[in-house]
Amino acid sequence: MPVHEERALLSAYLDGELGAEESARVEAHLATCTSCAATLSALRATADDLSALAPAALDARASWALRAALRREGRRARTARWVPVAAAASLAAIATLAVTFSDRLSVTAELGAAESIGAPIVVSQENYDQAAARAKILALAGAPLGESPAGGGAGTALTGGTVGGTAGAASGPASRSEAYDATDASDGAAGAPPVAGQDAPVAVSQDAPVERQVAPASKGAGADADRVRRCATEAARGSTDRLRPLLYEAASYEARPAYLLVFAAPAERPERLELWVMAAKDCRVLFFTQEDLRT
């Protein structure tokens, strides 16, 4: 098949990118050349097909995660000093981080006992109950809404799962499922349905595809703890408010190992909860949502 000079111009012609003179030349040629006319027809059909592709849309949660990552990036210039604080005694399976950024750039880090992170926890989306999860978080946060079983008031660094402080202490190192049971037991006022430990809903917004698989806590989570602290630092870096960490957990997000971190902000008088899911490898923000506590 001979290649006509004009053939190479057919796409540009179709796209209206040719000057008047070249267009005229192509048109004249098309009138006499069935092969090029056929090619043009094929190009038109292809362009038509391309327009059948649905516009790509960034879903809401990815959009949130993007903004959270940018907020974090926006404050990158700040530095943080870690000031070790005596670890709180008798932490339950979930260790907590207390990370506070202030304008004075002082940071306190408080890392709990080694029984911090177990294997990633998976719950099915079906047994997730947003209301129950929210109630659980509020209970952990000691927020004014509902009862505050934590007993520590707004000022303490609460440990996830040690509702009332004593439950964890009394039972010593507990598996995560036990910790959630303890929480459930005190949640009466918040109306959370009793949940078997294995199916404790994770505290995320309804759209989150975060998966958690219940597993007993394991020791030797030192490396994990460091990584979580790094991610928590990253998360807090961008915030103008002081963030009070409530809990963190290992999780997986769309099959990627990740950490789930929940903060109350501002730390002193929480107005919202921030939930971050960050990639374990590099603390990339995978998911972000926040819940207004005042509603």
Added chain:
Amino acid sequence: MSRSGEPRSDADIVAAHLGGERGAFDEIVDRYEARVYAVALRMCGDAEAARDVTQDVFITALRSLKAFRGEARISTWLHRIAVNASLDRLRRRQRRREQPLDETIEGAVPGLDPEEAAVETERATAVRLAIAALPVEFRAVIVLHDLQGLDYSKVAESLEIPLGTVKSRIHRARLELARMLGHLREEVREPGREERPLT
């Protein structure tokens, strides 16, 4: 300053951001996140990669905005970063899999989020796979021109290639697509069709 009732121009928002106005960059994100994601999605062929690339693009933009002199329009600039970030991602993936970048990988296109997949028509699937099967330099021009609606000169600006190269790549890319989609029966051989694969 914008006149009342009219959205600010991109240039004004950039200036506002550089001037320290809070929330100005957010407006840029609002305006361009969908476009950047669209480029990343069609270049990378998978949603997770596209989300990561989108983050990378805006983080890069945030970091480099001071150096952005405004010779190019910010939309062109963002498109450029998006294509480059996508190519970086593809190269990294290629190195891991040890496959030539431009080879069509049978059945390996993860493609879509479940919600998208549910409503995608057969025709759209075919188109999507065809685009993903294009060599990357063809894919880039098709994505920018046919999907993003940039004219040839903006495509040239975004990809930093001559206008003539844009014309020829778009044409060859379309012929390639036309063949894959069954619109062209005969073998199309144009002079110089063989191109060096992207590194």
